Amino acid sequence: MEEDNALCALMQEGMASGAIASARPLPKGEALVVAFQKLVRRALA
Secondary structure: OHHHHHHHHHHHHHHHHOOOOOOOOOOOOOHHHHHHHHHHHHHHO
């Protein structure tokens, strides 16, 4: 879990720097995130 926190912190730092315009979840590795985002989009439509 500590490793996950460190990776998330680095990702947030990269996003905040402006070097990365946007990021997408990996369809296979983050299938639950993709499914959740689809549910949210449908609920808000």
